[in-house]
Amino acid sequence: AGELWEEHVGDATAMRLVTSLMRAQQLVLARLEAVLKPLGITFARYEVLRLLSFSRAGSLPLSKIGERLMVHPTSVTNAIDRLVAQGLVTRAVDESDRRRVLAALTPEGRAVLRDATEALVAIDFGVDGLTSGQQHQAYDVLRVLRSTDWT
Amino acid sequence: AGELWEEHVGDATAMRLVTSLMRAQQLVLARLEAVLKPLGITFARYEVLRLLSFSRAGSLPLSKIGERLMVHPTSVTNAIDRLVAQGLVTRAVDESDRRRVLAALTPEGRAVLRDATEALVAIDFGVDGLTSGQQHQAYDVLRVLRSTDWT
Numbered sequence: 001a002g003e004l005w006e007e008h009v010g011d012a013t014a015m016r017l018v019t020s021l022m023r024a025q026q027l028v029l030a031r032l033e034a035v036l037k038p039l040g041i042t043f044a045r046y047e048v049l050r051l052l053s054f055s056r057a058g059s060l061p062l063s064k065i066g067e068r069l070m071v072h073p074t075s076v077t078n079a080i081d082r083l084v085a086q087g088l089v090t091r092a093v094d095e096s097d098r099r100r101v102l103a104a105l106t107p108e109g110r111a112v113l114r115d116a117t118e119a120l121v122a123i124d125f126g127v128d129g130l131t132s133g134q135q136h137q138a139y140d141v142l143r144v145l146r147s148t149d150w151t
Numbered sequence: 152a153g154e155l156w157e158e159h160v161g162d163a164t165a166m167r168l169v170t171s172l173m174r175a176q177q178l179v180l181a182r183l184e185a186v187l188k189p190l191g192i193t194f195a196r197y198e199v200l201r202l203l204s205f206s207r208a209g210s211l212p213l214s215k216i217g218e219r220l221m222v223h224p225t226s227v228t229n230a231i232d233r234l235v236a237q238g239l240v241t242r243a244v245d246e247s248d249r250r251r252v253l254a255a256l257t258p259e260g261r262a263v264l265r266d267a268t269e270a271l272v273a274i275d276f277g278v279d280g281l282t283s284g285q286q287h288q289a290y291d292v293l294r295v296l297r298s299t300d301w302t
Binding site: 013014015016017018019020021022023024025026027028029032043047070071120121124125126127128129130132134135136137138139141142143144145146147 | 164165166167168169170171172173174175176177178179180183194198221222271272275276277278279280281283285286287288289290292293294295296297298
């Protein structure tokens with residue numbers, strides 16, 4: 001496809017890179033989801049649990065979760081709804097600022113997070129096809145992509 | 152988060168890489184979708200149009216589209232449904248193999264593809280924050296990730 005493309009619109013580097021980014025993300029996500037499925041969570045929900053576990057108080061405002069994971073508020077609400085229904089997270093009005101809703105890990109949530117992390121570490125987060133050097137290299141270049149100010 | 156993680160589960164390279172992969176994909180996809188929205192298509196539908204334009208006959212079986220884009224048959228069907236409703240693609244039974252359904256570009260589809268490609272090239276497919284060298288480097292390492300046999 002790259003060759004055909006170059007005939008049509010010139011340099012294909014950016015197009016190839018974006019195609020690779022999309023396919024690599026799909027592949028890695030499918031691997032992670034396959035490992036998480038028996039635990040009843042998706043990778044999106046895993047990321048929410050992990051983020052909560054990293055917070056000092058074990059709880060975070062929903063708005064902060066969306067910001068950190070760079071997802072739409074609706075997606076955060078959906079993930080939290082599911083996690084609450086599963087008993088892995090509680091949701092409560094922040095008593096120190098009643099406009100905010102806080103999500104917090106339950107003990108069950110911590111247990112699922114621990115099992116999920118163990119399962120993900122066992123497959124090296126789906127990137128065990130890369131050497132450690134390649135993992136660092138990929139991280140460095142993706143970090144540049146993430147940090148690009150693009151407004 | 153990486154430091155906290157290392158206290159808990161050891162080396163965080165793979166976890167950091169996967170987090171970066173997810174965030175970079177979300178960011179780049181949001182940039183592409185913003186540019187495509189005025190043209191009435193998503194990046195998923197853009198990829199279908201592009202794939203059809205690359206095929207020798209200008210048409211492809213739906214199964215082949217899913218395979219190439221590495222997406223679920225349901226996602227292909229949804230994308231094709233929308234593209235047909237928009238008049239950008241036609242769908243017909245393959246007369247040479249009546250078990251297969253072929254999708255083909257319409258002249259309108261080709262026109263939208265051309266406009267969309269122009270718009271995406273203008274923003275360097277959302278990766279203009281990377282130098283050409285970094286784009287090649289990122290492509291090379293993501294390609295390794297994609298090609299990893301993982302069964």
